[in-house]
Amino acid sequence: MTELKDAIASCAREVERVMEFLLPEADDAEARxxxxxxxxxxxxxxRLRPFIVVESCKLFAVDPRCAYRVGAALEFMHCYSLIHDDLPAMDDSDLRRGRPSCHKKFDEATAILAGDALQALAFEVLSAEETSSDAWVRAQLVAGLARAAGGTGMVGGQMIDLLAEEKEIDIGAITRLQRMKTGEIFAFAATSGAIMGHGSKRHTHALHSFAQELGLAFQIADDLLDFEGDSNTTGKPVGQDVAAGKSxxxxxxxPERARSQAKLLADQAARALDLFGERADLLKQVAAYVVDRTH
Amino acid sequence: MTELKDAIASCAREVERVMEFLLPEADDAEARxxxxxxxxxxxxxxRLRPFIVVESCKLFAVDPRCAYRVGAALEFMHCYSLIHDDLPAMDDSDLRRGRPSCHKKFDEATAILAGDALQALAFEVLSAEETSSDAWVRAQLVAGLARAAGGTGMVGGQMIDLLAEEKEIDIGAITRLQRMKTGEIFAFAATSGAIMGHGSKRHTHALHSFAQELGLAFQIADDLLDFEGDSNTTGKPVGQDVAAGKSxxxxxxxPERARSQAKLLADQAARALDLFGERADLLKQVAAYVVDRTH
Structure with a gap:
């Protein structure tokens, strides 16, 4: 697991560098x-999602500079969703990554606009020639992320999640909502290399299966952290689901069946990548990692 | 002007039909x-922005079905911006097009998410093969709209606009903010035909100039409507700028110099299209129309 942790940390540094390059400080009126x-x-x-992008791209020998740009775009999308999720009208969360959430540090209007601008930036980065010299690839990346992030994906899942606070829902409904809320974005990350490198249907399908199981395992682990985690290590408030009476x-x-279910899903996720051989070892380890994480 | 009004109304009906097709009713948990x-x-x-798209596309003999899809995508983007602008943390507006604004009809969380999903949908539509069989065109459309709508365009302009409520700004700063807030989107609309039809630099430049002048004329007319309009005809509250002490x-x-400035800009906008001859007659009339409108 040390190799994986080092690889994730190293990737996170490079993604951060690319994100910083793509998000310059403005000194004009819009500086705020x-x-x-x-x-x-x-x-x-x-930067787990960018890591999956970068590892997926390695399977298809994609230029790493292009892979990091796709990873950065996806992370912009992820960060926008966190900003909006934290808003008072949504999850009303004051803490994010151990710091005040965006609307606490700035104000609600700025947080709404920062999220809106980050979503636009994600698509701007994907559609730029620096991301791929192949226009088909650029258009496919945009189409894939737009679907994953929109009303039938991440945002639709968040809507159902909010409504689920008001009524009990069953395991089938939770699975569907989480596949939308986090699974579609993981699926985009995992299949991005196949888009960039013109992978076969068989390879794309395998990466999609990996992502679906991984996304659910990730979400169960997230629920467990909210249930029994420590806000000092998670960097965000815990116990919110129980307090909200949320299914x-x-x-x-x-907690016990949930934990064994998460492990089962992580195993299934890893096995979906068997056809790539040892080149997919780090991606396979990601599955075990998300279940064991403490933050 | 009757010919123009009929053309705008006819275009609006077709855009509405395409938007309805692209935005089906959902009967699942995300139905809300x-x-x-x-x-x-x-x-x-x-549907003024789609009308400009469709007329721009006519100049380059673009398939109308494709033009209407681009118009619908742009209108999704416009509608998302209106939903978010109306939120309590932003302009706090209860009325839009003569009806309760989205967060009044539903709630704030739903309004934030509906806006977010509409932005994603705009990019999903632009990147779909039905919009253009040419992947380069799809990628260029996405890149253009993402830039126009993001932090250096529409959203950046809205940020400056909100900050301008707290301090007096001069005419140069207002011009810059309005070029960002509405001008960039008009510029995308006007140049979209040149992207779709691989227009020359000279044609693209002319359409861009048209849009910049048109956007400012439009905004001055908007300010005049807020200053002296009637909420029964505008369908939204009036007198908000003065009440907010906004520059x-x-x-x-x-009001008088503002009105003559708007007319001057509308004339300049129309003249920028002289190189297209009478094929651009309707676009030229749009400039006069936005200055004379009462809603």
């Missing part, structure tokens, strides 16, 4: 907006 | 999100 975008994007985070994998399955 | 998106997008609006073209120039 860029300050808020930089505050919420830079200086922290495991989660843990509230329905109980 | 799609209901809010449809509420804010369908059933109203002049606008009207507060600085006074």
């Amino acid at each position: 907006l860029f300050e808020a975008m930089r505050y919420s994007c830079l200086g922290g985070g495991k 989660t994998f843990v509230s329905i399955l109980g | 999100l799609f209901e809010a998106m449809r509420y804010s997008c369908l059933g109203g609006g002049k 606008t073209f009207v507060s600085i120039l006074g």
